Amino acid sequence: MSKMSAPAARLFLDDLHVGQTFASADHAIDETQIKAFAVQFDPQPFHTDTEAAAETLFKGLAASGWHTAAITMRLNVDGGLPFAGGIVGAGGEINWPNPTRAGDVLHVESEVVEITPSRSKPDRGIVTVISRTLNQRGDVVQTLKAKLVVFRKSL
């Protein structure tokens, strides 16, 4: 799956099937990005201060989980999940099994696990997608199981 490149065409509901997989491009994260995000949104020592972080349960600087989530979204918007109409989520389940570190190169591997056509709105459906964000060693730094609104092709 990791060697698959994102298709150029944008996909509609009818183009999707359970088991279909997608992969994003890479994003390299560094200390500057980690600290800039954390200062704004998650100012805790293990995300903002390299020396102080060494003494915490992270044992070193780690990105905020919400930063990993935001990078994952960017990778999916930039072609990792090429859905026509964009990526519109109502929510999901998120887990961070390993920390994201400065120097990591992240990419996202996604799989369609469920497709439910809308009963009330025939132009769309809900597609459940599991997106796993991995670093260059293959460690999973985030899993996100999201319910996305995907549209049918207009006739």
Next chain:
Amino acid sequence: MSKMSAPAARLFLDDLHVGQTFASADHAIDETQIKAFAVQFDPQPFHTDTEAAAETLFKGLAASGWHTAAITMRLNVDGGLPFAGGIVGAGGEINWPNPTRAGDVLHVESEVVEITPSRSKPDRGIVTVISRTLNQRGDVVQTLKAKLVVFRKSL
């Protein structure tokens, strides 16, 4: 709950009980913030372009859900969830029942719903917290059910 102010003291595992509630300060979000976050992490027209957003299912500019999540984290770090050792989450369930709009004033109301002392690590426990992010009209723009690591007071 919304009239409660965050306590000044930082709380340890032994200070918490199921049903305990907390409230954050306010954060006012505007169009500039919404677009700046979206350009970096979620560049889709309903988050970056006020005119184009009017023609989408959001019917107007809306913040990225990940932006709402990041603001929620900041409000909780700044005293909304005053846990000793900070806010360390392994994951959770997130939902965005209503969009966050420019001009909204957000705050977070949190409740402890489960406390599970660690069997293997006696210095800590897992505390499940539901954080609801509300706008100035009382609409819930996000719910997050998170499992957090909370430490006991050192003896």
